[in-house]
Amino acid sequence: xxxxxxxxxxxxxxxxxxxxxxxxxxxxxxxxxxxxxxxxxxxxxxxxxxxxxxxxxxxxxxxxxxxxxxxxxxxxxxxxxxxxxxxxxxxxxxxxxxxxxxxxxxxxxxxxxxxxxxxxxxxxxxxxxxxxxxxxxxxxxxxxxxxxxxxxxxxxxxxxxxxxxxxxxxxxxxxxxxxxxxxxxxxxxxxxxxxxxxxxxxxxxxxxxxxxxxxxxxxx
Amino acid sequence: xxxxxxxxxxxxxxxxxxxxxxxxxxxxxxxxxxxxxxxxxxxxxxxxxxxxxxxxxxxxxxxxxxxxxxxxxxxxxxxxxxxxxxxxxxxxxxxxxxxxxxxxxxxxxxxxxxxxxxxxxxxxxxxxxxxxxxxxxxxxxxxxxxxxxxxxxxxxxxxxxxxxxxxxxxxxxxxxxxxxxxxxxxxxxxxxxxxxxxxxxxxxxxxxxxxxxxxxxxxx
Numbered sequence: 001x002x003x004x005x006x007x008x009x010x011x012x013x014x015x016x017x018x019x020x021x022x023x024x025x026x027x028x029x030x031x032x033x034x035x036x037x038x039x040x041x042x043x044x045x046x047x048x049x050x051x052x053x054x055x056x057x058x059x060x061x062x063x064x065x066x067x068x069x070x071x072x073x074x075x076x077x078x079x080x081x082x083x084x085x086x087x088x089x090x091x092x093x094x095x096x097x098x099x100x101x102x103x104x105x106x107x108x109x110x111x112x113x114x115x116x117x118x119x120x121x122x123x124x125x126x127x128x129x130x131x132x133x134x135x136x137x138x139x140x141x142x143x144x145x146x147x148x149x150x151x152x153x154x155x156x157x158x159x160x161x162x163x164x165x166x167x168x169x170x171x172x173x174x175x176x177x178x179x180x181x182x183x184x185x186x187x188x189x190x191x192x193x194x195x196x197x198x199x200x201x202x203x204x205x206x207x208x209x210x211x212x213x214x215x216x217x218x219x220x
Numbered sequence: 221x222x223x224x225x226x227x228x229x230x231x232x233x234x235x236x237x238x239x240x241x242x243x244x245x246x247x248x249x250x251x252x253x254x255x256x257x258x259x260x261x262x263x264x265x266x267x268x269x270x271x272x273x274x275x276x277x278x279x280x281x282x283x284x285x286x287x288x289x290x291x292x293x294x295x296x297x298x299x300x301x302x303x304x305x306x307x308x309x310x311x312x313x314x315x316x317x318x319x320x321x322x323x324x325x326x327x328x329x330x331x332x333x334x335x336x337x338x339x340x341x342x343x344x345x346x347x348x349x350x351x352x353x354x355x356x357x358x359x360x361x362x363x364x365x366x367x368x369x370x371x372x373x374x375x376x377x378x379x380x381x382x383x384x385x386x387x388x389x390x391x392x393x394x395x396x397x398x399x400x401x402x403x404x405x406x407x408x409x410x411x412x413x414x415x416x417x418x419x420x421x422x423x424x425x426x427x428x429x430x431x432x433x434x435x436x437x438x439x440x
């Protein structure tokens with residue numbers, strides 16, 4: 001198809017398409033004549049993927065470049081593509097007490113027998129939340145002989161209901177991925193499953209909460 | 221305590237404290253002398269809350285103002301504070317096909333018997349994800365007599381595992397909130413439960429996924 005057909009089907013301007021090509025998000029079309037190029041369904045699909053990551057996923061252009069570079073690299077396996085998507089989704093918050101909460105996160109992961117790399121940004125993201133919540137709840141187990149163990153029990157009480165729900169979900173997400181021979185499809189599914197489903201889960205949780213508030217009010 | 225004690229305990233500069241007061245995030249201290257004010261533990265707690273929402277929750281200053289205005293307003297009940305927190309967390313994406321996916325979201329909510337307001341931004345957030353995924357998966361049930369029903373079945377297959385997990389979690393979150401007589405504590409718990417736990421769940425999900433990838437690779 002020509003540029004005009006591509007832009008009308010994708011709902012983007014030709015300036016946007018040219019910019020995507022210039023920054024390496026989108027491959028060039030096939031040159032057919034001077035200043036003319038032909039595009040195919042793969043270009044259309046790729047533009048839709050770029051827009052989904054930018055607009056719905058909320059990634060920056062730079063994060064989208066990094067994620068799509070992982071998708072495009074035939075050397076990178078499923079876990080590696082997932083790591084790139086995870087890095088893009090990470091808030092990478094720099095809470096002033098994150099470092100102090102990291103050991104508690106690692107003890108929690110060890111207690112759950114979850115194998116997670118030291119450099120995974122999700123560790124620090126979780127530590128930042130725990131550090132912020134701890135500051136807001138005040139010191140716990142102050143008068144106790146084993147404050148660290150008490151804090152660990154508080155963290156497990158807070159996180160276990162979510163981790164118990166997410167663990168089997170993650171297992172079936174990974175089990176349901178296409179086989180490694182379909183690498184392109186596999187990589188894209190991993191990215192969408194991380195970036196877009198993160199938004200879907202956040203939205204579903206708010207909808208479930210709103211429903212729970214309404215139900216609680218009705219019972220009164 | 222004096223400004224110097226407040227800033228050292230909160231880990232922020234006095235310029236930041238003065239800015240928070242100027243834009244209405246933080247109440248003034250009690251004036252003790254010309255250019256002198258006394259602050260108490262509530263000021264310290266409030267600064268920690270502001271920083272948690274801004275840094276860990278990723279809210280903008282304007283979203284933080286709106287959420288804290290709801291927390292501070294004695295007229296606003298629990299569901300109302302939750303709505304303010306939900307609005308702040310919403311990505312409010314404007315995917316070009318969101319409007320077309322909204323009816324499917326409403327059918328899904330009806331099938332689950334979830335009561336959700338028409339103006340809840342989470343409805344549109346979920347619709348944006350579904351619209352993006354649908355464009356990327358191509359039209360489904362093309363040759364079928366009832367494509368809308370087929371699409372609904374696809375959506376239920378995609379979302380049900382998450383909704384099944386989130387529904388009882390939301391119910392126990394709401395049931396575990398402090399009673400309405402402790403309004404300030406209740407409002408703050410709702411905000412933290414929405415904004416910070418959203419980050420915690422995203423991080424936990426990535427950790428669970430990484431563990432699932434490792435376990436799957438070990439089995440091979």
